[in-house]
Amino acid sequence: MLPPQEINDEIKKAIAEIIKENKRRLDAINVPFNPVTGFGSVGERVKVVINGFPIRVQWIPVKMMSVPLVKKLVEAGNLDRFITDTITEDYTDEDRLKVIDAFVRIRSRHDFPFWAATFVTIQSKEPGEGEIPFRLTRPQRRFVAKLEEMRLAGRPIRLVLLKARQWGGSTTSQIYMCWLQLVHKVSLNSVIVAQTKKTSFAIKAMYDRALKYYPLAMMYPQGTSFSDKEPKMVNVGQTGDYKQIPQRDCTITIASYEAPDALRGDAYSLVHCSEVGLWAPTEKKSPEAVVRSACSGVLLRPYTMIIYESTANGTGNFFQEEYDNAKAGKSQFDALFISWFDIDLYSAPIPNDEIWTFAEWLYTNRLSSNVASKREEPGKYLWWLWNQGATLQGIKWYIGERAGKNSHEVMAAEFPTDDVEAFVHSGAKVFDKYRVEAMKKTCKPPKHIGDVYADRDTGKEAFRNVRFSEDAQGELWVWALPEIDPDEIVTNRYLVVVDIGGRSHKADWSVIAVFDRLFMQEGGKPVVVAQWYGHIDIDLLAWKAGQIAAFYDNALLVIESNTLETHDKERQVDGDQSQFVLNQLGGVYDNLYARSSPEDSIVEGMPVKYGFHTNINTKPMVISTLVKVVREASYVERDERCLDEFLTYEKRQNGSFGAVKGKHDDLLMTRAIGLHICFFEMEMPKILPRKKKISNHRRPVSAASI
Structure with a gap:
């Protein structure tokens, strides 16, 4: 048209x-996918041609080529030639079938999509289709690719799967576990834990159907004698919660979050936890406790597997916390998200x-x-x-x-x-998600990771020999080191802002953010150039912030002077020690922010009130500034984690602001306070002669020397 x-x-x-x-x-x-030939299938593959073979042209996993039989068969390029060259010239049809069977067994170990399509039958979700071979869909291939990435790397398989509905994530989890049990290792005991026992049995029914049609010969090494009438699965006990596969010396246990008693006393290698987001805590049980019962005996070894899969179900729950930790690389688990538009349906x-x-x-x-x-x-x-x-x-x-x-x-x-x-979440979103999304283009990994140190952690000597030390495990990320000229100074260039958290790993994070305001003098934007992010005692945090401010050319240092316990009950911090610490720091560091608002004005003879006081009046003010700054894209962000906090920040029904349950706003608050001061309280940067030379103990190291 x-x-x-x-x-x-x-x-x-x-x-x-x-x-x-x-x-x-x-x-x-719509790229073609054929799991039997291997065309378009999961993982790195190589095309092979074997004349006389039932599947003449195949795309097999590259690692299969390291198997001697496969390598020789491919080099021969012909099934009959391979047999005459390596076995006997007087071969029979039985000899041919043995070679084919050996090849198929090898490929089944290396190629899950091939094995699933060849040997596994599932119930179709399409009306009238009945039972069909298990051919992976597009999202299922993404899922399996992630599982195979871990298996082939020799890693324990640990995955938190966040998914849209109706694409077979549970089916894929269960059939992959079945593959590990039937093909790879004997004595791999598995357990299925869903919200209800009925759901767990529905998941296990996938296994039952697969086993019903599965060739008994494939459950034994090639050439083993067995009876065609022997059962592939037997009951253990009277409840039906335990099944055994005698040929593989493994068990399958059925449990549920509602009735987790079946988990007690057993050790598993493979754990499938389904729809974990629906597991609501009660007085007698919690998701953490049930998962601990199921997974505590799983060794951190290859060919063990733990899957938490679910659609999301609100915020602040066990599943969200596990997904967030996996995504951030803070747990044993990897994270995988499947969007609705990944699903062809x-x-x-x-x-x-x-x-x-x-x-x-x-x-x-x-x-x-x-x-x-x-x-x-x-x-x-x-x-x-x-x-x-x-x-x-x-x-x-x-x-x-x-x-x-x-x-x-x-x-x-x-x-x-x-x-x-x-x-x-139910609250009103504070920030425009489209504006936040646009800011991601300036985010990038830090150039340096480490920390700032001095001769001592506290007191006057905390500012002697201030230096940056590179350390991959450090908590200070640096996108741009300080630029300091010995003859000239850019006044009001650097700003350091601190949001106080707690010392324990369950508490809020403490954040020290560094802004560079240089480009504002020509109409440009302030830029986040460094950030310390971790857990630390409050007094040590203040001194650390002072050292970072000193490192950035004696920057203006703004520390939140209260812990907001009066106004924000959800924050987990260590009590209001801030004024005591700030007074100590103010006696040593000469560029510490002091309040000057009318209600906190300094009366002659009264002590200086250091720090930015976040309260029911100032918090809406700085959040309003941040909303405007984000809307107009008038600052440069470097850390994508901060943008994630913008997207999960809400205005609640009582009018207060805060992160949704289970999320944090520590990075966000440094931006809110810092940018308000950047735009409304600090003078524009100016280039002036430096009045005194930089003393050795305050001279930062340069990027070239790191």
Whole structure:
């Protein structure tokens, strides 16, 4: 369909690019996949041709080529030639079948998608299809690729899977565990723990069906004698909660979060925890306790596996915490998110003669915030879906599905686009997610990691011989080292802001953020150039902040002077020690921020009140500043974790601000306080002659010397 002539050339070009990109996305989605030949399958593969073989052309995993039989068979290029060269010239059909069987067994060990499609039968979810071979879908291939990445690296398999609905994540988890038990190792005991016993049995039914059709010969080494009538699974006990596979000397246990008694006293190697997000704590049990019962005996060894999989179910729960820790690299687990647009089922056809019109509508409404009803999303959200990677056909499906939901939160819970909106919260979002998303382009890894040290941790000598030391385990990230000229000084250039947390790992984080204001003198933006992030005693935090401020050319140091216990009960900090510590620091460090607001004005003879006081008056003020700064993109962020905090910050029904349950706002508060001071309290930077030379004990090391 030709574009209407009245559309200007710029819009025509943009729409044409959308359609071109959409075709590229559809082509990537529709790349052929054949698990039996191996074409388009999971992992690195090599094409081999073996004439006379049942599958003449195959794409096999590269690691298979290290197996002598495979290598020789591929080199021969012909099944009959391989047999005559390596076995006997007078071969029989039985000899041929033995070679084929040996090859298939080897490939089954290396190639899960092949094994699943060849030997595993599942119940189709499509009406009338009945039982079908288990051929991995696109999201299932992503999932298996992640599992195989860990297995092939010799790592214990540990994964937290956050998913949209209805793509077979539970099925894939269970069949992969089945593969480890039936093909790879004997004596791998497994357990299934779902919300209810009924759900656990439904998951195990996948295993039962797979085993029903599974060749008994494949459960034994090649050439082993066995009886065709022997059972593949037997009951252990009377409850039906325990099953044994005699040929593999392994058990399968059924348990549930509601009735976890079956977990007691057994040791498992493979644990599948399903829909963990639904596990609500009660007086008698908690998700942590049930998981501990199931997983405490799992050794941290290769070919052990623990999977927590679930759709999201609100914030602040066990599943969200485990996912966040896995995503941040703070646990044994990896994290994987499957979006709705990763699932081929969630797509609606668009006729060729309508594709231009739909793309034009999407583009021309990309900035619109208006909706006609609560069952729609604004044009800017749909445009965000496009930028996230959804196809036009996917967006059309989303519009139709959204019409059946009365809120964005309900839609996001079932069909999340990213792992931030998956964890739905009820408060009003403070920051525009589209503006926050745009800020990600300036985020990047730090150039240096380490910490700032001096001759002592506290007192006057805490500022003697201040220096930066590189350390991969350090808590100070540096994107730009201080620039200090011995003859000239840029006044009001650097600003250091501290948000006080606690010493324990369950407490809020303490953050020391460093801003560079140099470019503001020419209309530019302040930039985050360094950040300390960790847990530490409050007094040591203050001295550490002073050292970092000294390192950055005697920067203005702003420390939050209270712990907000009166106004924010959810913060876990160590009590209000701030004024005592600040008074000590103020006697040594000469550029410490002191309050000057009318209610805190300094009366003659009264002590200076150091630090920024966050209270019911000042907190809305600095948050309003931050909202404006984010909206106008008037500062440069470097740490993407801070942007994640923006996306999970809300205004509650009582009017207060704070992070959603289970999240933090420590990085965010340094930006809120720091940027307010940057724009409204500090003078513009100026270049002036430096009045005195930099003493040796205050001279920072240069980047070249690190």
